[in-house]
Amino acid sequence: MKQKILKYSNICKKGTFSLTVLLVAGFSSCNDQVESNSESAIANSETNSPESQIQAMEWPMVPGEDSPKLSVGISSNATVEEMRRAKQIGADYVLMGGPPIPWTEEGLREIMDRFEAEELTVINMMIGGYDDAIFGREGRDQQIEDVKASLRAAGAVGLPVVEYNWYADRFMKGYHEVIGRGGAGMTGFDYNYQGAKDLPLNPERGEAQTAEMLWNNITYFLEAVIPVAEEAGVRMALHPNDPPVPVSKGHAQIMRTFDDWKRLLDIVDSPSNGMTYHNGVSIEAGADPLEVMRYMGERDRLNHWHYRNVISEVPFEKYTEVFPDEGQIDMLAIMEGMYEQGYNRGVYPEHPRALTYDKEHPDGIRNGYPGGGGYAGLTYNVAYTKAMMQAVMTLRERNK
DSSP: OOEEEEEEOOSSOTTTSOOOOOOTTOOOTTHHHHHHHHHHHHHHHHHSOGGGTEEEEEESOOOOTTSOEEEEEOOTTOOHHHHHHHHHTTOOEEEEEOOSSSOOHHHHHHHHHHHHTTTOEEEEEEOOOOHHHHHTOTTHHHHHHHHHHHHHHHHHHTOOEEEEOOOSSOOOTTEEEEEOGGGOEEEEEETTGGGGGGOOOOGGGOSOOOHHHHHHHHHHHHHHHHHHHHHHTOEEEEOOOSSOOSEETTEEOSSSSHHHHHHHHHHSOSTTEEEEEEHHHHHHTTOOHHHHHHHHHHTTOEEEEEOOEEEEEETTTEEEEEOTTSSSSOHHHHHHHHHHTTOOSEEEOOOOBBOHHHHHSOOSSOOOSTTBOOHHHHHHHHHHHHHHHHHHHHHHHHTO
């Protein structure tokens, strides 16, 4: 049952709250206004009645169909206990790796129905198994047909988003644990960590891919699969290269810069040809997350969203994944911007930090990166994200 609560009138008036990236060395442009208005509010409270300073509203603020969908990652084979853990901390939506391609309606329904029984909706599945298409090898046409069949199956069962990657070889060597506040584990990345930058080509993956080769191969792929996705009512979301290093074990990386992401969206002009908007990777790649968001949002290409904070030391090469409240990104500005874009697909508060509790209880939903946490860290991320969503919904109501 909703109950009446009291709220103070808006301190940061509409139009004065700046949606800017908050750097570690900087401050929100709203601070001075907050201090000034706070002093006025205190002074007025001494002379005016409480009724003139507060107004009643209904609580809680519950996200509607036009809001982002708070999601957590989970295995497609999750137990009922694992599903309930996700539900208990406030997630109504889940995402996961999909089965081997080609997907079938029967196989997807079986997975989705299991989660639906626990009041969880599968909002996104990651697709894989098309390396021949990435490398442009013999066999790619069959793999592309398998992807197309999978997209038709996804559309038939109501799976709205299919996420994918385009790595010739994902660079993982530079990750290491960094100790943060209170001894919590952070995930650090350094391209030069223990000689990571100089790792040689793995011949088992195939010949070294140049940027031109990868662009040709992804163009061939998208021109084949996006019309099928569009017809099926499915949006594809390409995850940017993370980490966004220039070369990964001898292979180019073509999804590492804002210009790369723009080029991808131009290959096939369709909302089904979109991306996973990643405010964390945007900072890693030296881009303004708000600018990236607006560019994709204006073209209706925000097909999925990863929400995490980062401190970037050297763009593309050195950064640390931190708690969402202590990085360089103004997370409230990002959340408010996504609401302004009318974004209503999944928001994934990924990569929880390694709390001591998680290290002592190594079970449950895990983040497998060095310095990555488990269920306790995930609970923190989900609670933070839900609080940001409620804050933005409240501000929007105040400013109507």
